[in-house]
Amino acid sequence: MSQHTPVEETGFGKKASGPVEWLDNRLGLASMAKKNIRKVFPDHWSFLLGEIALYSFIVLLLTGTFLTLWFQPSMAEVNYQGAYAPLRGVEMSQAFASTLDISFEVRGGLLIRQIHHWAAALFIAAMIAHMLRVFFTGAYRKPREINWLIGIGLMTLGLIEGFAGYSLPDDLLSGTGLRFVDGMIRSIPIVGSYVEFFLFGGEFPGDIIIPRLYMAHILLIPALLLGLIGAHMLLLVYHKHTQWPGPGRTEENVVGFPVLPVYAAKAGGFFFVVFGFTALMGAFFQINPIWSYGPYNPSEVTAGSQPDWYMGFVEGAIRIMPNWESTIFGWTFSWNIAIPGLGLMGLLFTALGAWPFVEKWITGDDRDHHLLQRPRNAPVRTAFGVAGMTCYAMFWIAGGNDIIATQFHLSINTITWFCRFAVFIAPVIAFIITKRICLGLQHKDKESLLHGYETGIIERSPDGGYVERHAPLPSNRQYALTTHDRLPVLEDPRTEDINGIPNPSSRKEKLLARARQFYFGDVVDKPTVNEVEEAHHHLGDHTGHEITAGGDEFQGVSEAGIPKTH
Amino acid sequence: MSESHDNEHDADMVPSEPISNPGLPEHLPRPTDVYPEAERRAERQVAGMFGLAGVLFFAFCVFYFVVDKDDVFLGWSALNVALGSTLGFGLLLIGLGAAQWAKKLMSDHEMVEMRHPVASPPEDRAATLAALNAGISESGFARRPLIRNTLLGSMGLLGLPAIVLLRDLGPLPHGQFETVWKKGMRVVTDVSGAPIKPGDIEVGQLINAEPAILFELDADGERVLHGTEALQAKAKAAVIVVRMRPEDITPSKRSANWGIDGILCYSKICTHVGCPISLWEQQTHHLLCPCHQSTFDLADNGKVIFGPAHRPLPQLPLALDSEGYLIAVSDFPDTVAPSFPEIARGPK
Structure with a gap:
């Protein structure tokens, strides 16, 4: 560490002491700031995903504020006489007309609109990627379960916020989306009609849904998002960030760089990178060209109507659901819409929210965890995650069945039938394959730990056999491969106690034992102390004598495959 | 799962690890730490990126006034491309300059900070519970069921105005079975x-x-x-x-x-x-x-x-x-x- 000049002697110290004293006399922040100005954060590329979500949210706030200066959330009918010639004289809502004005009359308005829409797509994508990172590395484990739940809340709100936002321009595509939501609301059992009439202020489309969505989009949901993001960040600071295990990195410490100056520069700079990236997207890639869709008209639609990407899985579920509808005691239940539309999202977010607690019940692990797990070292969790992603992907593909059919000249009915089965079968296949890959990688880790890496040196034995020489991995690598937890010993459930009295909770314990067997059953444990000692002793036999290979200086390759020469 | 079962499970874990923690690896200096010319080059790179960003932001303002709204560039709106690319590349350069500054010139010595236990010390927890208990018993919340129950009841009823107020969100469902079609309409x-x-x-x-x-x-x-x-x-x-x-x-x-x-x-x-x-x-x-x-x-x-x-x-x-x-x-x-x-x- 470089030595710093004592603060009183620096120019900064002389200048800052006055203002710092003035502020601290009034706010008393120094005792909190002294800990946090040099707070340490660990470094890894995957930690950037959440940052992308945060920064794209800030971009959304900035660009969204700009858009509100011109946008008029009104469904009142106007006769358009603006700058876009093809639509002059057309009757449309003020919302649509003012969106045209933002796009064609306000200089830079189109750019900001497009940045806003791209940033929204990025916001949701980054949240999902961040959530998958947290899931696959086990970062949600105790003490971070509440932050995981807050994250799910953020994602749910993000989806609603995105939908509300792209409904606002009142164009043909977004109106079709609202019609879809209207159908979904009608499918709410028993009270569907009431919810529809209250929400739309009458029959679809009514004249008030755009102002109401506008209120939700610019006030209600952003306020909730801001509050939850604040809580998410506060908990992150309080818990301190998780880190990857490695030499010198333990459950008790955080190894990394200080907020000031390194993360102030890196994270602050990354905000500008995200903003710059979305600005370039807005400059070069058209998104949501509402003028080519035209104003909303409930008797028109274009083929290939698609929602924004993050609604694709619900759209797909709606498309492939069989057409079940039943009438019970005079009430009609539209299962064909309620199950995929309302049930699927509920199921997804419930499963995500419950997972940390289900896993804790299975593993019985009540310790705090600050070190991340490699996905391979939790094969069942990883396989579950990939199965979930596969299921999501199948629904998403189903949401684009018409596009796939026209692009690849396939029968749309075949694709629909394929997806109807694929959403159930593909996740099972994905689960099996992923688990096998994880176990294979675990075997490989154990193998390279016990038998070393291949040096590329072939030796001939006196009796003519050829063997490749192995060398032990450097100790840093060896340590990194053994930082994960050893497997628990799986016990049979106790059906009776030592006195032969039946265990009253034996059914629950049997279930738990089965779950533990499923979760830990095939997992490869890391080698024991004895195994490692024995293996290294064995490896040492070979590395004992140097190779003398005439003029050839080749001394094998390093563990990274780089040739070593003397 | 019972407490005792948990403990048994912990005892089953083999405590000793096969490879001991070798500790933080030695810090290796970067070229910018060793060679003054590399340091000066990095400094020029960072300042160059920041400077160019400033030029682009100025160009943004020029384009705003110079390019006409209807101008077309390669089939795109020229104004959109001009504003978006100057703003976008400018922002990108600030971000990349800051990252370069952090990576090449700021100290890259890893620091170690110890974690504190997430839970409060047991005495704090006990004191919190004691304070809660004192507050509740001084309020007489438990001892005076009449006050408690009337308060809870009125708070529950406060939910009613909140719901009733929403009644005028829209009319009750009507007219869903009819359309404007009628006999004789063309x-x-x-x-x-x-x-x-x-x-x-x-x-x-x-x-x-x-x-x-x-x-x-x-x-x-x-x-x-x-x-x-x-x-x-x-x-x-x-x-x-x-x-x-x-x-x-x-x-x-x-x-x-x-x-x-x-x-x-x-x-x-x-x-x-x-x-x-x-x-x-x-x-x-x-x-x-x-x-x-x-x-x-x-x-x-x-x-x-x-x-x-x-x-x-x-x-x-x-x-x-x-x-x-x-x-x-x-x-x-x-x-x-x-x-x-x-x-x-x-x-x-």
Whole structure:
């Protein structure tokens, strides 16, 4: 560490002491700031995903504020006489007309609109990627379960916020989306009609849904998002960030760089990178060209109507659901819409929210965890995650069945039938394959730990056999491969106690034992102390004598495959 | 799981690790730490990026005033490209400059900070519980059930005004079973509002149509239905008129006389979630919804033959008026648009 000049002697110290004293006399922040100005954060590329979500949210706030200066959330009918010639004289809502004005009359308005829409797509994508990172590395484990739940809340709100936002321009595509939501609301059992009439202020489309969505989009949901993001960040600071295990990195410490100056520069700079990236997207890639869709008209639609990407899985579920509808005691239940539309999202977010607690019940692990797990070292969790992603992907593909059919000249009915089965079968296949890959990688880790890496040196034995020489991995690598937890010993459930009295909770314990067997059953444990000692002793036999290979200086390759020469 | 079971489980873990922690690796200096020329080069790079960003932001302002809104550049809006690329590259350069500064010039010595336990010390927890207990017992919340229960009751009832206030969000459901179609209303094309004669339609043709009321003008020359009312009417009353060979059609008993020489009129609004349907396969007489691919057989009473829709497409009975134009015999005998809970209790 470089030595710093004592603060009183620096120019900064002389200048800052006055203002710092003035502020601290009034706010008393120094005792909190002294800990946090040099707070340490660990470094890894995957930690950037959440940052992308945060920064794209800030971009959304900035660009969204700009858009509100011109946008008029009104469904009142106007006769358009603006700058876009093809639509002059057309009757449309003020919302649509003012969106045209933002796009064609306000200089830079189109750019900001497009940045806003791209940033929204990025916001949701980054949240999902961040959530998958947290899931696959086990970062949600105790003490971070509440932050995981807050994250799910953020994602749910993000989806609603995105939908509300792209409904606002009142164009043909977004109106079709609202019609879809209207159908979904009608499918709410028993009270569907009431919810529809209250929400739309009458029959679809009514004249008030755009102002109401506008209120939700610019006030209600952003306020909730801001509050939850604040809580998410506060908990992150309080818990301190998780880190990857490695030499010198333990459950008790955080190894990394200080907020000031390194993360102030890196994270602050990354905000500008995200903003710059979305600005370039807005400059070069058209998104949501509402003028080519035209104003909303409930008797028109274009083929290939698609929602924004993050609604694709619900759209797909709606498309492939069989057409079940039943009438019970005079009430009609539209299962064909309620199950995929309302049930699927509920199921997804419930499963995500419950997972940390289900896993804790299975593993019985009540310790705090600050070190991340490699996905391979939790094969069942990883396989579950990939199965979930596969299921999501199948629904998403189903949401684009018409596009796939026209692009690849396939029968749309075949694709629909394929997806109807694929959403159930593909996740099972994905689960099996992923688990096998994880176990294979675990075997490989154990193998390279016990038998070393291949040096590329072939030796001939006196009796003519050829063997490749192995060398032990450097100790840093060896340590990194053994930082994960050893497997628990799986016990049979106790059906009776030592006195032969039946265990009253034996059914629950049997279930738990089965779950533990499923979760830990095939997992490869890391080698024991004895195994490692024995293996290294064995490896040492070979590395004992140097190779003398005439003029050839080749001394094998390093563990990274780089040739070593003397 | 019981507490004792937990402890047993912990005891099962083998405590000793095969490889001991070798500790933090040694810090390796970067070129910028060792060679002054590398350090100066990095400094120039960072300052260069920041400086160029400033130039781009200035260029943004110049373009804002210089480029015309209608100028086109390679098929794109020139203004959008000029503003977006100067702003975007400028922001990107600030971000990359800051990252370069951090990576090359700021200290890269890793620091170690110890974690604190997440839980508060046990004595703090005990003190919190004691304080809570003192507060609750001083309030007499537990000892005075009358106060407690009346308070809880009134707080519960406070929920009622909050719900009642929302009553005027919208009217109670009404009119879901009716559309603007009625006996004698002409079927007109949806573009021009022109009435349709059977002779205008060829076999295999599909015409998007609307009820004539959507084009009617009142005494002042204003449309009778406009704005939201017109949209609400369209959302239920839009129809398609198709002509098939009469021998291809297999009408049900009640709909036997709803068509004219193979001309049939169906609701255009999908019974699934209400998309307007108009993808017409004239050879198979199938009508496909572009939103969710529900497929209806128009030769067979609008029956659902594929996709998520449940109810057949409602048909509008047709007749001819004295001038020979297509008119409706009545409103739709079946309810149009997506299903809703009360649909089976309808007046029809």
